[in-house]
Amino acid sequence: MAEVWSEQTKLSHWLDIEILATEARVKRGEVPAEDLETIRAKAAFDVDRVKEIERKTRHDVAAFLDNLAESIGPASRWLHFGMTSSDVLDTGLALQMRDAADLLLKGLDGLIAVTIRRAREHAHSFMSGRTHGIHAEPITFGLKLAGWAFELDRDRTRLRTARRTISAGKISGVVGTFAGGDPEIERYVCDALGLEPDPCSTQVIARDRHAELTATLGIIAGTLDRMATEIRHLARTEVAEVQEPFATGEQKGSSAMPHKRNPWRCERLSGMARIVRASVTPAIENMALWHERDISHSSVERVMLPDACMALDFMLAEATALVDGMVVDTRRMLENMEESHGLMFSQKLLLGLIEKGMPRDDAYRVVQKASATAWETHSHLRGVLSNTPEVTSRLGPVELDDVFDEERYLEHVGHAIDRLKEIEA
Amino acid sequence: MSVAALELPLRKIASGKVREIFEIDDERLLFVASDRISAYDVVMNEQIPDKGRVLTGMTEHWLKLAGEIPNHLLSMSLADLPDQVQPFAEELGGRFMVVRRLNMMPVEFVVRGYLVGSGWAEYQRNGTIAGLKLPEGLREADKLPAPVFTPATKAVTGHDENISEKTAGEIVGEARMQTARDYAFALYEMAASYAEERGIIVADTKFEFGMRDGEVVLADEVLTPDSSRFWPADEWQPGANPPSFDKQFLRDWLSGLDWNKEPPPPTLPADVIEGTRRRYLEAYERVTGRSFDEYMEAASS
Numbered sequence: 001m002a003e004v005w006s007e008q009t010k011l012s013h014w015l016d017i018e019i020l021a022t023e024a025r026v027k028r029g030e031v032p033a034e035d036l037e038t039i040r041a042k043a044a045f046d047v048d049r050v051k052e053i054e055r056k057t058r059h060d061v062a063a064f065l066d067n068l069a070e071s072i073g074p075a076s077r078w079l080h081f082g083m084t085s086s087d088v089l090d091t092g093l094a095l096q097m098r099d100a101a102d103l104l105l106k107g108l109d110g111l112i113a114v115t116i117r118r119a120r121e122h123a124h125s126f127m128s129g130r131t132h133g134i135h136a137e138p139i140t141f142g143l144k145l146a147g148w149a150f151e152l153d154r155d156r157t158r159l160r161t162a163r164r165t166i167s168a169g170k171i172s173g174v175v176g177t178f179a180g181g182d183p184e185i186e187r188y189v190c191d192a193l194g195l196e197p198d199p200c201s202t203q204v205i206a207r208d209r210h211a212e213l214t215a216t217l218g219i220i221a222g223t224l225d226r227m228a229t230e231i232r233h234l235a236r237t238e239v240a241e242v243q244e245p246f247a248t249g250e251q252k253g254s255s256a257m258p259h260k261r262n263p264w265r266c267e268r269l270s271g272m273a274r275i276v277r278a279s280v281t282p283a284i285e286n287m288a289l290w291h292e293r294d295i296s297h298s299s300v301e302r303v304m305l306p307d308a309c310m311a312l313d314f315m316l317a318e319a320t321a322l323v324d325g326m327v328v329d330t331r332r333m334l335e336n337m338e339e340s341h342g343l344m345f346s347q348k349l350l351l352g353l354i355e356k357g358m359p360r361d362d363a364y365r366v367v368q369k370a371s372a373t374a375w376e377t378h379s380h381l382r383g384v385l386s387n388t389p390e391v392t393s394r395l396g397p398v399e400l401d402d403v404f405d406e407e408r409y410l411e412h413v414g415h416a417i418d419r420l421k422e423i424e425a
Numbered sequence: 426m427s428v429a430a431l432e433l434p435l436r437k438i439a440s441g442k443v444r445e446i447f448e449i450d451d452e453r454l455l456f457v458a459s460d461r462i463s464a465y466d467v468v469m470n471e472q473i474p475d476k477g478r479v480l481t482g483m484t485e486h487w488l489k490l491a492g493e494i495p496n497h498l499l500s501m502s503l504a505d506l507p508d509q510v511q512p513f514a515e516e517l518g519g520r521f522m523v524v525r526r527l528n529m530m531p532v533e534f535v536v537r538g539y540l541v542g543s544g545w546a547e548y549q550r551n552g553t554i555a556g557l558k559l560p561e562g563l564r565e566a567d568k569l570p571a572p573v574f575t576p577a578t579k580a581v582t583g584h585d586e587n588i589s590e591k592t593a594g595e596i597v598g599e600a601r602m603q604t605a606r607d608y609a610f611a612l613y614e615m616a617a618s619y620a621e622e623r624g625i626i627v628a629d630t631k632f633e634f635g636m637r638d639g640e641v642v643l644a645d646e647v648l649t650p651d652s653s654r655f656w657p658a659d660e661w662q663p664g665a666n667p668p669s670f671d672k673q674f675l676r677d678w679l680s681g682l683d684w685n686k687e688p689p690p691p692t693l694p695a696d697v698i699e700g701t702r703r704r705y706l707e708a709y710e711r712v713t714g715r716s717f718d719e720y721m722e723a724a725s726s
Contacts, residue, residue: 121509125434141434330434331512407437 001313004099005306007047013092014064015043017189018079021087021171024188025181031078038075043068061085082180084173086293090205091169093301094195097213100309101163107316108156108220109425112149114324116420119145123417126406127241127333128344135340137347138406139413141241141328146416148227148323153423155220162216165209169195175292176201202292207283210301214283217308221276224319228269231326235263241333245325265322272311279304337406341374342381348403349385356394366390431457431516434509442468443477443651449507449523453499456522458646462701464675465686471693475717478519479705480649482720485522486713487616487648494608496643497524497635501724519724527635527642530597533577533585534605536613537629540567541654541666543587544575544629556589564663566628572613574606577631604641605634616648623711625670626661628654650708671708674700 003009022039025031045067054063062085069076080088123142128135171186173179178186183197190197198205234242244263246253253260282304286297337344346367353363370388374381382404385391395403402408435447435455442463447455458477462469481501488496499505500523503514510517537544537554544554545565553559555575563569576593577585594602609632617627630653633645646652655670669676678697684690706717713720 121507122434124436125509126432328509329512330509333434334432406432 001100001103001310004096004103005309010092010096011045011047011050011064013095014061014088015045015068016193017088017091017169017171018065018068018083019043020189020192021083021181021185022078022081024185025078025081027188028182028184031081035075035078039072039079042072042075044071059085061088082173083171084180084203086204087171087173090201091171091189091193091195093210093305094166094169094205095193097166097210097305097309098163098195100305100313101159101166101213103313104217104220104309104316105156105159105163107313107320108152108159111316111320111323112152112156112423113425114320115145115149115152116424118142118323118326119149119420120417122328122330123413124410125328125330125333126337126410128337128340135337135344137344138337138409140410141330141333142417143413144230145323146420148223149420149423150416151223151226155216155223158216158219162213166213167195168198168205168209169193170198170201170205172198172201174203176203202289204289204293204297207286207289207297210297210305211280211283211287214279214304214308217312218277218280221273221312221315224315225270225273227319227323228263228266228273231322232263232266232270235266239336241329241336243327243329244322245327265318269315269318269322272315276308276311276315279308338380341379342404343371343374345381345404345409346371348409349381349391352395352399352403353391358390358394362390431459431513433457433513435507443480444646452526454524454526455506455510456524456645457517458520462672462675464672464679464690467686467688467690469690469693471698473698473701473705475519475702476705478721478724479709479717480646480651481520481522482709482717482724483649483712484647486715487612488643490615490619491612491643491647494612494643495637495640496647497527497637497645499523499525503725519721524644525637525642527637527644529633529635529644530601530605531579532588532593532597532602532605533579534609534632534634535575535577535629536572536609536632537575538569538572538613538617539626539628539654540569541565541628544573547587555587565665566661566667567663572610572617574609576602576606601634601636601641605632608632608634608641608643612643612648620655620712621658623714624658625708625711626656626658626667628656628667630654650705655708655712671704672701674704 019039022031022036026033026036045064049070050060050063050067053066054060057063057066061080065076065080068079072079119142121142122145123140125141126138127141129137129139169186169190170176171181171189172183173181186197231242231244233239235244243261244265246261252258253262282300286300289297350363350367353366354360358366366388370381370384370391373379374384377384382400385400391400431445433447433455435449437445438448438454439446443459443461445457445459447457449455458480460472460474460476462473462476485498485501488498501521503518505523506514506517506521540548540554540559540563548554548559548563552561554569554573557573560570574590575587576590577587578596579585588596590602590606597605612632613627613630616630620627627648630648632643632647632652635642635644650669650671656667657670661667675693675697679691682691709717709720
């Protein structure tokens, strides 16, 4: 990813674009073929030399062209003929963004595959479902992971769409009117690079495209933050259901406290997600350029596009390692379920009483009262119910056992797990 | 610590009086023997610590002696438990088997060497066992002239029903039935003579078989006190049903109570639990010639 965003890569794209545009003009009979030969044979640039020239020109593309002229000689006059800087800049940026998207898509593929594998592994690992941080009803850890996998798959679809959107180039001149050369040149260059010609550019390619990509990066970061935050919650001492991978015997969790196994990699993911998300607002603000363009977007993009792509690339690799290696304490999950003394089964109990002919509100009050007793006395709801005549007169011991059977609660969990095959590569 | 019903992070596909079966994947199952104990078909509320381990250990022992007969056991090593089950390794050690998934035959392959139980009842009625004419004048618990094969269907609820060998052949296919029957005879005879040298009579036993890749494969528990009648040889006396090696202690205690043998069962006191446990451990050590501690040491590695 760093290579995609390096100066060397950027200038290579520029050179490719300049040569392709000249090629198009040779084909149109506007430039002598031998000059193109000279350009091809001699064209060379040096990143440091371009920087040196730029200190005088205070213009990056102009400095680049000056550097090329130094190696090519007089034939270099055909380079950039009838073009504007943004023809090179924006077309080159499209190539960088497209290559970045390809790398990120690869990262997503890997993360999705690992998440699917672990979701299947834990399809039957019972745990507490929690809403508002409070026990709700039982779920399985696999169901949680399946939810992540489907979300990541949607991210992948978004990124593929954004990749298409940013794969647009332009060689349409200073205000998009092709005053400096025929649209055929743009078509030729874009075809060769695998880009779509922007159907109506100004001096630049409109920034809604860049905003779409950046917003997508922000959403993906949001997904990774959601996953990291979940693991951090599940790793808390009082919960202790999931731990980050920890290199026993090598890693140190804290400089001061030898017992620590902190979820620091997840915390770093949450932190880096803030950086990626912070690119989204500037990217959208970049859309409102003045008239046929101003240059306020440029400084923003120079920082935020490489940073967001590189951060997310690292985050995807990191999340993949985390999901792959996280240590899941399935036993602790069951123990924690007991912490709410069977209250998670209250709905099934409520429905059971209603089925036996009890009016809903009466049943609700009976279950609510028994639940409060269980909670306050730290005794299991099943035991409280045995001493509740309104319940025992309607539900026998076997029926009550069924109410507290997680297996029955989760008979449809397989539905989501089965559907994982739809998103498998 | 004893184990009643383990909740494991795997899909439970069957739960019996004593054993739970979980699905690992399309190829493998996880068999777990609990410490539950039943008497007169009623499961007690208390467990007998390590009983599930004794049963698993005995099955392992017999499988080792079963020679060429294919069986379903893949591993009893903790390392072969799937990752998500590792947190339960301590309870599972010694009481689980990772086994091959089979197409189970819906027939129990029972071999009887002695005249007892439903065999004795049939003999009293018709003078036969599994339709086979027996000499007159046999007493309860008499040794049969030769072991007999008395297949039974696996009833989903209640008691299994004895069927003829012909019917068993119709249910599972004649050739398969014959192979399984021959395996059952061979296993019974091997175990009976082995146990006899150690002062234990294997009066009768039940085997289960399944199919895999066209092959008849021995499955389930093998020659355990739960699938067989083990009698102490020195207390065997034809004319009366001898005491059960493992359960007599419990039955004796229960028979002294005013209990109608219907659920709910009475609460087992600690000394009955401990006494029953000792009988199981003794059964293991007598049968295998190996100490239970030694077994557990191997099981936790």
